[in-house]
Structure formats: structure tokens, C-alpha cells
Amino acid sequence: KESCFGRVVAKFGRKCTYVVIGDGSDEETAAKAHNFPFWRINSHSDTRALYNALEMGFL
Template identity: 65%
Template sequence: MYVTSGSGVRGGVEWMRKLSFRFRKIKEGFNLYRNNMGELLGSPKHENWFNIIEELELQTNGWYTSKVGKNACFDRITQRFGKKNITYVVIGDGKDEEGAAKKFKLSLLENN
């Protein structure tokens, strides 16, 4: 993790504050609509969404919606994008995120 006092420097305090704000807004939007996709999409799009999900389930034998652990997700991300010249930041508030960040040697931004 880069720690600098410059406001525009990636990894600086100001940059991390802005990143935290962005993810807080995303979390608020997610929490608002997570149990009510119909309100987010509207009626016709909501029906189309469920039809697409059903089709994906049939085509993938259920692996599409199977739960994948955080460690597996972080592993896939780091394998896909590598570790050179990239700063990954794990944002979370639980022990899972903390453990995964330590395991993969990633920065952790606690979102309480």
C-alpha cells in the first residue's frame, strides 16, 4: 500500500477516502435493492431478468449460483490480473475479508 500526503496520488489518504466514499454509496444502493430487484428494474425488465437467470441455471447445471468463498474470489482476481504494478484494496468489515487480505498480502480498508 502506498502512503503519501499527496491528494492525487494513488494510494494516498485522500484517494483512499474517496474510494471509501464510493464503496459506501455502492453498499447503500445494494442494501436498498438487494431484496427487491423488481423496484430497481421495473416490471418488464424484472421478468426478463428472471427468465435469463432460469436459462443460465439450466445451461450451467446450477454452478452459476453456487457460493464461492472470498479466498477463491481473491485468488481468481490475482491470477487474472497479476500482481505487478497493481494495488488491490480489500474493502470489508468481517473476519473473512481480513483473513483473505492477510493471506494474499493485500491492503484492507475496513468499512464499518
């Protein structure tokens, strides 16, 4: 996952805000390695909370 995130950054640059969305510790670890925010999704309510955070400009 870390190499995947590295390829995304290489292609699109650092002037973007990337948010890693996942349900496992491997995604969270890779997000931390790239200093990306991580949003854990375990249920529909987590998805709704992410939508609200994006709409309000928190991420």
C-alpha cells in the same frame, strides 16, 4: 473469499495494488492470506477516510 481473490490475481496479475474493503473478519483474513491491504468499513466516515487515503496516494 480467498479463492475469489486468487482468481482476481490470476486474471490481472501482481503488478497492481489490490485493496480489500469490507466489514468482516473473513475479508480481513483473506486479505492477509494474499498480502493485500485491508480497509474496514463500518460507517460513512470510514468510506471518506478511504477516499482521502486513495487521493493522497497512501494505498
